Amino acid sequence: MKVIGIGGIEVCCRSNETMKTFGLGSCVALVLLDSIEMCVGMAHVALPDSSFNPEKAAKLPGYFADTAVPELVDRMVLGRIRQNEIGRRLQARIAGGASINDSTNVFQIGRRNVLAIQKRLEFYGILLKPEHMDIGGGNLSRTVSVTINTGQVMVSYATDQAVRKL
Numbered sequence: 001m002k003v004i005g006i007g008g009i010e011v012c013c014r015s016n017e018t019m020k021t022f023g024l025g026s027c028v029a030l031v032l033l034d035s036i037e038m039c040v041g042m043a044h045v046a047l048p049d050s051s052f053n054p055e056k057a058a059k060l061p062g063y064f065a066d067t068a069v070p071e072l073v074d075r076m077v078l079g080r081i082r083q084n085e086i087g088r089r090l091q092a093r094i095a096g097g098a099s100i101n102d103s104t105n106v107f108q109i110g111r112r113n114v115l116a117i118q119k120r121l122e123f124y125g126i127l128l129k130p131e132h133m134d135i136g137g138g139n140l141s142r143t144v145s146v147t148i149n150t151g152q153v154m155v156s157y158a159t160d161q162a163v164r165k166l
Contacts (some may be wrong), residue, residue, distance in 0.1 A: 004021040005021070007046060007062045008043070008044050009062035009068065011078075012039070013037055013040075016148065019042045020143065021144050022143045023143070024095060024096035024097075024143070026097065026098060027045060027046050028065070029045075030045055030092065031092065032076050032091070032126070033091045036089060037081075038151070039076060045063070045117060048065045050063075069121060073086065076090060086125060092128045093128075094114065094132070095133070097110035098136060099136070114133075131166075141157070141158040143157075143158070152165065154166070
């Protein structure tokens, strides 16, 4: 099992392994799937915008939505997909974006993370269908796992034993 920490990005192809990321409060897990090559990429995004800390973005591009999406797409494409095929070949799933420790809903980090990811995905022509999202949900923390060889994405919640397939 590959564990993706905060700000981490991984890509794995044709494997029986599982990728997993834990503790998604306001953070968002972005999963990209290429079913033709049986490749899966995952990023654990913490904040929407890297402009206030470009040094951290350079070292850990998965930490920020505006740098995580292009980095993950680049790693997924990596000679396997032509630029004009990205939107047709890659499918996206996202989970997280809750309002943890923001009871007054002032900062809206989770919501801003989701919007920033959606905006970047649109730039690449990658569609994100509503049924491929498990976002918000008050203050529920989530865990996301992906089985590489099947592309099955599962979301589980810290408060109970519920599991949702994306």
